[in-house]
Amino acid sequence: MDLRDTPEEAAFRAELRAWLDANLPDEKRGGRGGAQRFDDAFGREWSRMLHEAGYAGLTWPKEYGGAGAPYSFQAIFYEETARAQAPGHVGVIGLGMAGPTIMAHGTDAQKRAHLSKILSAEEIWCQGFSEPGAGSDLAAARTRAERRGESYVVNGQKVWSSFAHIADYCILVTLSDPDAPRYQGLTYLIVDMRAPGVEVRPLRQITGEAEFNEIFFNDVEVPVSNRLGDEGQGWQVAMTTLLHERGTLGFALTAALEVGVNRLLDAAREHVDGDSSLRERVATEWIELQALRYTNYRALGTLQRTGIPGPEGSAIKLRWSEQNQRMTKLGRELHGPEGILDDGWWHHQQLRSRGNTIEAGTSEVLRNIVAERVLGLPKGR
Numbered sequence: 001m002d003l004r005d006t007p008e009e010a011a012f013r014a015e016l017r018a019w020l021d022a023n024l025p026d027e028k029r030g031g032r033g034g035a036q037r038f039d040d041a042f043g044r045e046w047s048r049m050l051h052e053a054g055y056a057g058l059t060w061p062k063e064y065g066g067a068g069a070p071y072s073f074q075a076i077f078y079e080e081t082a083r084a085q086a087p088g089h090v091g092v093i094g095l096g097m098a099g100p101t102i103m104a105h106g107t108d109a110q111k112r113a114h115l116s117k118i119l120s121a122e123e124i125w126c127q128g129f130s131e132p133g134a135g136s137d138l139a140a141a142r143t144r145a146e147r148r149g150e151s152y153v154v155n156g157q158k159v160w161s162s163f164a165h166i167a168d169y170c171i172l173v174t175l176s177d178p179d180a181p182r183y184q185g186l187t188y189l190i191v192d193m194r195a196p197g198v199e200v201r202p203l204r205q206i207t208g209e210a211e212f213n214e215i216f217f218n219d220v221e222v223p224v225s226n227r228l229g230d231e232g233q234g235w236q237v238a239m240t241t242l243l244h245e246r247g248t249l250g251f252a253l254t255a256a257l258e259v260g261v262n263r264l265l266d267a268a269r270e271h272v273d274g275d276s277s278l279r280e281r282v283a284t285e286w287i288e289l290q291a292l293r294y295t296n297y298r299a300l301g302t303l304q305r306t307g308i309p310g311p312e313g314s315a316i317k318l319r320w321s322e323q324n325q326r327m328t329k330l331g332r333e334l335h336g337p338e339g340i341l342d343d344g345w346w347h348h349q350q351l352r353s354r355g356n357t358i359e360a361g362t363s364e365v366l367r368n369i370v371a372e373r374v375l376g377l378p379k380g381r
């Protein structure tokens, strides 16, 4: 595989770099992510600018408002926005999960209603999969959807729903037939977060921010026309969502990690002196980053050949989350106790990284996937 840019990729990279230089104000660079990106109006404004310039939904087909570009362009987008320390598009779940799922399973009316608004950040989406009794085991979802005429009446609770406090719509996995065999009783719905009976309660995280939420559904009426896929096909539709969640995440995660490793190198130049064990630990993080980057290229190769994300996505997410925790801990160590008095960037990253080994599949679950689907080992249970 030739990892150098093709002439088209090089031209795209140069054009994007110039656009970022011209459009991204210096004071908006280097933000710490997390809930902060929703604090001011700039998050949505920046997302709208990305869309107008054609950088939102780069790989989405043109008929849905995307650029119809190859996946390598999306990878370049992540690399260059990380280099510029630019904020991301606020529609994380819409762009990465809800949009691709609607494209795969949605009706024409659903596609027309939502896809372009996801790109322009007019609609923010959240994901209602996890419940107090169903996380890794999504098939155990108990939020009930009862069919009554042309509506489903939804009752139950979801938890850990990122961005639900600002979301306009939710992709919701419900139990429509409690008597059906496992995997066959689930139905996937698009829920208007402003519908009567939807109540969102933010949950404060270890960072002090509330990025995720509980969602309660009390007799919420959802039109049957908001169903994605057939009744009872919710499991298959949810698998499309999860495949995209991990499949396209790698470059974005690695790009964010690169920002951290570059800061770590700056901190090391300032604080390390002759301590060889610290120097080794810093060098290890740089080497691990390169390994992750090449695994991403391998994943990109699979995606471009087959159009379907390969199992590399699970391995990348696993290695990235563990590295991010180690790397941010080292960053805090290098700054010493006075690090807490500066802008708090390392402190915030270290606290936020604790959730990395839980969200989008826990490390244990990802190890099971790699063991069973990549290495062909016998099933754990």
Ligand SMILES: Cc1cc2nc3c(=O)[nH]c(=O)nc-3n(C[C@H](O)[C@H](O)[C@H](O)COP(=O)(O)OP(=O)(O)OC[C@H]3O[C@@H](n4cnc5c(N)ncnc54)[C@H](O)[C@@H]3O)c2cc1C
Binding pocket: 126, 127, 128, 129, 130, 131, 132, 133, 134, 135, 136, 137, 159, 160, 161, 162, 163, 212, 355, 356, 358, 359, 360, 361, 362, 363, 364, 365, 368, 380
């Ligand atoms: C920051 C953050 C954001 C999130 N955002 C969302 C969101 O937007 N929408 C959403 O729906 N959910 C979201 N989640 C929830 C997340 O998907 C779940 O927390 C995760 O799937 C684990 O589920 P659980 O918490 O119920 O833990 P459990 O599934 O109960 O797991 C508990 C422990 O058991 C282990 N375990 C479980 N099954 C196995 C197995 N088969 N083999 C070995 N070990 C196992 C797990 O690894 C874990 O250590 C978010 C979580 C975090 C931390």
